[in-house]
Amino acid sequence: MYNNILNNLPGNIRNIVKKINFSLNSILEIRLRVNQPLQIIGYQNDFFISKKGAVTDNYNQAYKIKKSDLKEAMLILTENSKYALERQMREGFITIKGGHRVGFTGKIIYEKNRIKTIKHINSINYRITREVIGAAEKVIDKLYDIQRDIVYNTLIISPPLAGKTTLLRDIIRILSKGNHKIPGKKIGLVDERSELAGAYKGISQNDLGYRTDVLDNCNKNEGMMLLVRSMSPDVIAVDEIGKKSNIKAIEEVINSGVTLITTIHGNSLKSIKSKPGMKNIIKNQFFERYIILSKKKEIGEIKKVLNTDYKEVTSVGV
């Protein structure tokens, strides 16, 4: 898995990261900022890395990122084919093999009041994606109505880096495979950022079960409607809703009788209600389950699962 990250780092940094003498398992992000120290973000804290791959707090000892490192990184990331990644260049991230997301910032170029592309990249962030098989085992029973044999419309609410994508991916895997209680469901996945499936050239690299159809690199709103029309899914899964433009598509999916499982950035149900459009969705009880994540104790910690009355679901099948 880490080879995918290593292969996409520029040569100098790749050699340094290879020398790091602790497990790559504890790394969340690798950050390259021009003229700044090479920085690694772990679960608990962050630190600088010296030229020899040693952990240091000292700015002077740390390896300073050069402009040429960033240039090389972008060449590797875009595989010398910018035309194939126009949308990603506009949105500020590229998903590499393995589903890892690499974000970047630089000088924004506008065209017709819209971001056209990002030039002169000054900062790159390699976010390491982990497939945590079993992350959803604890909640899966609470999302399923045994009597009616349906999966509840579910919204996962989570701050960034708290594991919502990982949780959603595992929910998809379990539902798609089925378990001793839940028969396997047909899942349609709209993977706008290629993060959930980690698809490379359209083929899913992550385990998404036996019954999952993936629309890779597809706009959420169009993708959801396409799946409803063409793939007769039991469940549609999408990551990171919350824009006003998503609301209509969400309503249409739920009204068409397909279950929707999705995620949104936020800390609590209250904070979500303040987003335009979401207030109505919540008031109209489109979602039947809310999973609230927190990263206070550890990443992926499930704070609580709420039902339509915002009461905590404790027993299964209620």
Added chain:
Amino acid sequence: MGFKIIGIILILSSGTLIGWYISLQYIKRIKQLNELQLAINFLDAEISFNQTLLKDALEKVATRINYPLSEIFNNSARELSLKKGISFNIIWDKEVNKNFEINSLREEDKQILLEWGHKLGTTGVEKQEKINKLISKKLELEQKNAREQADKRVKLSRYTGVLLSLLIIILFY
């Protein structure tokens, strides 16, 4: 006498062959320029319709054209897939120069190829299409030149080969 006849035959045949060889280069250039035109069109389609990654697109192009021109595309694709973070134009320059001798292209054709390589993959789809169109136009002009030159010089070099060898024979014997 026997020696003389063998000598005459040798001089005449080698002169003729040299003439044929030179004329063949003109014909080969036209053929290779045609192939390059085909390669550009094919790559353009891969870029604008399929947004295929450059390394895959080059590999596909290489299967459509003949050796030795295909070498440039094949080797560049291979180098790119090593993911060393080398800019494509550096790889392309190296491959075009390395394979220049085994191809029948001329310096002006090479310059067009190099210009193309410096712009491939560096912009969005729209600009790539424009670049491909421009390069295609330039190649078209060279094709026209090449055909005109071939019309004039193919026969000329063949006759010159024969006539020069005859001149040598007359002078020596």
